[in-house]
Ligand SMILES: Nc1ncnc2c1ncn2[C@@H]1O[C@H](COP(=O)(O)OP(=O)(O)O)[C@@H](O)[C@H]1O
């Protein structure tokens with residue numbers, strides 16, 4: 670793709686703030702290219718499926734948004750190669766990449782609009798002032814959020830190292846291992862009780878730094894063959910203080926806020942307890958909860 674192709678694509682991206690379908694006159698005005706050339710560029714973008722078109726105009730496709738983020742990383746000299754898909758997540762794909770310093774890393778795209786808005790409600794409070802919530806904006810917001818959480822937690826808590834963020838994409842350190850869900854712990858030469866308490870202690874550190882994971886389960890903990898684990902997947906993390914401020918703004922009582930924090934933390938802990946019960950760990954939810962929230 671030529672510079673001009675990227676330029677047209679970026680203009681469509683920017684104009685999507687105001688249009689669901691960006692009309693041709695707008696593209697002409699913003700790019701200052703003539704219609705014939707724009708039509709030619711649009712044909713290329715269409716061929717690569719980077720845009721969608723309708724009788725109203727043009728809009729960026731999910732793939733187009735991915736391409737813009739990827740291009741930004743390449744232009745900044747961060748990524749030199751992209752490899753296979755590591756996982757197809759609920760809201761985006763994760764790829765193996767090579768950084769310019771030859772280090773392996775992973776690239777995670779957040780694509781909120783692809784599946785319906787499952788976690789939508791919580792984000793909506795952020796987006797309350799926007800009448801039209803575009804998937805573009807929502808996806809970028811969740812990537813920013815995840816990057817911010819990782820930055821706050823790494824390296825104190827065992828989470829991937831945040832490396833770069835652009836639009837709806839984040840680059841983070843690559844971890845070895847598999848999701849707990851896919852591993853039979855009995856096949857590993859590890860002390861399962863120690864692993865359980867190791868994870869609980871990370872949750873406690875997270876809490877002390879002001880966060881609750883919010884989607885903690887055997888799907889979002891990676892473990893390698895030596896039993897080293899890492900907690901991943903933070904877009905829905907709950908920032909304890911921020912939520913408090915938000916609730917206060919909505920004129921809710923501090924007591925209600927407390928219930929919410931307790932609700933989310935206990936839900937995370939319940940998932941862990943349920944998983945580890947299969948391995949003979951029988952701990953009490955309230956006792957673990959107390960252990961985490963008490964200094
Ligand atoms: N830093 C990483 N290193 C290695 N694999 C990762 C990393 N981050 C994610 N993955 C893989 O990609 C999958 C999806 O990532 P995740 O952050 O959990 O997103 P989702 O919201 O889609 O579940 C994970 O279950 C894991 O297999």
Ligand SMILES: [Mg+2]
Pocket residue numbers: 758888889901902
């Ligand atoms: Mg996940």
